[in-house]
Every structure is written in C-alpha cells, then in structure tokens.
Amino acid sequence: MSPISAEINLNMLMPEIILLAAAFLLLLAAPLTRQRAISISLSLLSVLAAFYFALIQWNHPQIGYFEMVVADNYTLFCKVIFLLTCGSAMLISRDYLALRGRERPEYYALMLISTVGMMIMVSSPNLMVIFLGLEIMSLPLYVLAGYVRDSLRSNEAAVKYFFMGAFASAFFLFGIAFVFGGAGTTDVTRIFLSTGIGLYRNEIYLLLGGALVLTGFAFKIAAFPFHMWVPDVYQGAPTPVTAFFSIGPKAAGLATLARIYMVGFSGSMDLYGPVFAFLALFTMTLGNILAIRQSDVKRMLAYSSIAHAGYLMVALAAGGNNGVSSALFYLLAYAFFNMGAFVMITMVEGKNGTNHIDTYRGLASRHPWLAVFLALFMFSLAGFPPTAGFIGKFYLFSAAVESGLTWLVIAAVLNSLVSVFYYLRPLKAAFFDAPEADEAGLSRITLKPLVLIALAIMAVGALGLGIFPSYFLKLAAASTLMII
Numbered sequence: 001m002s003p004i005s006a007e008i009n010l011n012m013l014m015p016e017i018i019l020l021a022a023a024f025l026l027l028l029a030a031p032l033t034r035q036r037a038i039s040i041s042l043s044l045l046s047v048l049a050a051f052y053f054a055l056i057q058w059n060h061p062q063i064g065y066f067e068m069v070v071a072d073n074y075t076l077f078c079k080v081i082f083l084l085t086c087g088s089a090m091l092i093s094r095d096y097l098a099l100r101g102r103e104r105p106e107y108y109a110l111m112l113i114s115t116v117g118m119m120i121m122v123s124s125p126n127l128m129v130i131f132l133g134l135e136i137m138s139l140p141l142y143v144l145a146g147y148v149r150d151s152l153r154s155n156e157a158a159v160k161y162f163f164m165g166a167f168a169s170a171f172f173l174f175g176i177a178f179v180f181g182g183a184g185t186t187d188v189t190r191i192f193l194s195t196g197i198g199l200y201r202n203e204i205y206l207l208l209g210g211a212l213v214l215t216g217f218a219f220k221i222a223a224f225p226f227h228m229w230v231p232d233v234y235q236g237a238p239t240p241v242t243a244f245f246s247i248g249p250k251a252a253g254l255a256t257l258a259r260i261y262m263v264g265f266s267g268s269m270d271l272y273g274p275v276f277a278f279l280a281l282f283t284m285t286l287g288n289i290l291a292i293r294q295s296d297v298k299r300m301l302a303y304s305s306i307a308h309a310g311y312l313m314v315a316l317a318a319g320g321n322n323g324v325s326s327a328l329f330y331l332l333a334y335a336f337f338n339m340g341a342f343v344m345i346t347m348v349e350g351k352n353g354t355n356h357i358d359t360y361r362g363l364a365s366r367h368p369w370l371a372v373f374l375a376l377f378m379f380s381l382a383g384f385p386p387t388a389g390f391i392g393k394f395y396l397f398s399a400a401v402e403s404g405l406t407w408l409v410i411a412a413v414l415n416s417l418v419s420v421f422y423y424l425r426p427l428k429a430a431f432f433d434a435p436e437a438d439e440a441g442l443s444r445i446t447l448k449p450l451v452l453i454a455l456a457i458m459a460v461g462a463l464g465l466g467i468f469p470s471y472f473l474k475l476a477a478a479s480t481l482m483i484i
Helices: 010-029 036-055 073-099 105-122 127-145 152-183 188-195 203-221 230-236 239-264 266-292 297-318 320-348 368-382 388-402 406-432 449-467 470-480
Strands: 062-064 069-071
Touching (some): 010 036, 010 062, 010 105, 036 073, 073 105, 073 239, 073 320, 073 449, 073 470, 105 127, 105 239, 127 239, 152 188, 152 203, 152 230, 203 239, 203 266, 230 239, 230 297, 239 320, 266 297, 266 406, 297 388, 297 406, 320 368, 320 388, 320 470, 368 388, 368 406, 368 449, 388 406, 388 449
Antiparallel strands (some): 062 069
16 A cells, blocks of 8 residues: 555545535534524535535545545546535525525535535445445435424435435445455455456355445435335425435435446446346336326426436446446436426425426416426426437437447337426426416515526526537546546
8 A cells, every 4th residue: 555545635525524614513503693694605605615626626636545535537526516416405495494484504514414425425435435425425314304393294204214224224234244255355446356357256245245235325326126215205305305315315326336336346247237227227117107197296306316317327237438427427417407497396386385287387477487497407307409418318328329238228218208298297287277266376486596596507507518518528528537
C-alpha cells in the first residue's frame, strides 16, 4: 500500500463535511430560533458549497483513507446528481411544509445526512464502507417517510419502508460475508483478482455473495421482484420526500451496482449479465403495466419509477463503458424530468393530499404555462423527442444493441410505447377536460419564488439535455474511463 493511498485527505471529503456541518448546525440551532428562513437558507447554501467543491475536484482523481475512499470523475458525476436532487427537493419543500404547518429544521438536516450517505456509497470501492453509506442514507429516509406523524398513511409508509430496508440491509451484509469468505477481502478491486484471473477455488461463495449483494440493492432501487413497497411508500410520504427518494437512492444504488459488478465481478459478468437483463425486462414491464391502472398521479409515478429502474438496468446488462456512461447520463436526465413532475404535483396537490388525475382538469385554461411545463415533463418521462428522456433512452438502448441485447431493446421500446398511455392521461385532463363546478383546487395555485426556481431549473434540464446532449454525454463518458 502506497503512502498516498493511506493519506488522510479532508479535501476529498469536503462536500460531505460541508453537508454534515450544516446538518449539525440545523439540529443545534433548532431550539434557539423560530426563523424558518434560516433553515432553508443554510441548507441551500451548504448544497451550493458542496456542489462547488465537487466541481473543482473534476479531473483530479484522488485516493486515500487506506484505499477506502476515492474521488474520481465517476464519483463526482454521481455527487452532482445527488446534490441536484437534494437542492431541488429542498426548494419545493419550504412552501409545501409551511402550508401544512410542518416546517422544521430537522427535516432539512435529515435530507442533508441522507445525501451524505449517498455520497459515501459511491465514494468507496470497499463493500463495508458502501454498507456504512447505505445505512447513513437509509435511516433518515425512514424518518422522512413518516414525517407527518398524525397521518396513518405516512406512518404506514415509514413502517413499510423500514422493514423493506432492513431486509435489504440484511441481504447485503450477508452477501458481503460470503464475498469475504470467497475472496478474503471486501475491496472491489481485489475481488476482481478472485473472479477475473481464474482463481476459482472459492467460486461458489463469490457467486452466492454477489447474488445476495444484488438482492440487497434490488430492494433499494425497486427492481422486480422487490418492488412491492414502492407504491404505498411513495403515496404516503410527503410529496417533496417522495421526489427526493424517487431519484437519490435509485441513483446511488445504480451507480454503486455499476462499480461493484463492472469492476469487482467483471470476470463473472457472463453469469450476472443475463440476470441483469431479465431483471430489467420484468421490472420495466411490471412497472408500466401496473401504472396503467392508477388514477392517483403520485401512485402512477411510483410505478413509473419502477419502470425507469428497469430501463437503467438495461445499461447494467449491456455493461462496458458505453453501458455505464449511458446510465450516468440517463440518471442525470431522470433527476431533471422526474423531479419536474413532482414539482408539478406539489403545486397542484390539495392540502389534504389529493392527487387524483381529475385534479388536473382544466389546468391549461387557468394556468397555461403550468400546463406547458406539465407536458414537457410527461413527454420527457415517456421519451418523446427532443426531451432529455428521448436522448437518455436512445443511448441506453444503443449501448444494449452494441452488446447484442437486441431482444431486450425491443422489449424496452414496447414498454416505452405502453407508458405513453398513462403519461398522457394527466395531459388529457389538463388540456381537454373542463374543471368541475365545485372544484377549487386549481384556482388556489400560487407561484412561490422557490418553487418557480425549481420549476425553471428542471425545465431547462429536461429540455436542454435533449437539445444539447453532447457536452453532458462527453462528461458521462469521461467519468467511466478510469473507475479506481
């Protein structure tokens, strides 16, 4: 081990340190001040500062802490996605919580701590540190899911999410034990020596361990058949929280899976590749079919999230630099257009949590620009050109075709066609249906500054990545060239 690899380098962890410091300040200051504006201001400033320190580390790969922490381009690209998700979720949280009298500093602190966990997951090539990051990410999410303590639906969401998360952690930890028994290490780059060069003395333990690790992550990213918790949890949690963990944990799980299997288990991808392919097929098919039946927009997006997990797993099945880079680009695009859809939900959703499709009736006649934004995000989710969703799917499917998975791409395209039906239902209500006489939901929509900022950022991203994708595609490709 070189002295550099054992270096205690705080600069590598500056984004995480900033977010943790802000979270602790929020928790300490909570009893001392009633100025809610201080909480959101400090939270957003910490996200911006962490974003800055992540950007200045680009193209300066570092390794330290006894090779347990890395700061390569792959890690930094993922951190940008997490910070974008966290910051935009906070922007839509302020007014949503204030309207319901539930804005507290602890809320923002939990969101920051969960984001730190995501960063730790993608910053380490060591399975034990990844597990630590997984738990730091998950524990605040359990609390946030049940944030509305006097709501039975929110309590149900928290309990279901907690038990499913506990099962996932158990599978993951059991898998680490088998991997360590077979390879004698939990370091991903050293595990490769036991799978990629023919040292098959303990092959059965490595393969079983890899399968258990994959099972644990399948829970987290809501892949088939471990998706059953998603609809109830997404519907029961506060909408900004749902927006946050519909993107953040999914991105962290997919990015970490790519590092583990494309590096550590790359010698066994002839076995794991078909597993990823069939998981992708069943996940996207089930998510789209069940989404058709939903009349609640929030629940519909929950099943949509399952389907998009399936699309992302197509990239893992394809493997290689093209597969991983296309997955990174799609995750960035997904952060924009999926968060944009949830921004719309927070604006239209009634104080009692009503999210029925009929709530959107007549939106175009009362708020034309909001209807245009809704159309942009729904078209992007469905994959219509020239949105980011179309470009993201195009490169995902291209990588799969190059890997010989034409049958999987055909299935994915058919699934995308199925998804058009349910994504167009809110648009039909918004543009072609008149609001009912006793429906006052749309008339009370007010455009708050923070929500408008979030809406503008998401719209620019959803459209900009579709029209000018080349720069971001190059960044995604550069991120995968050297995964330490």
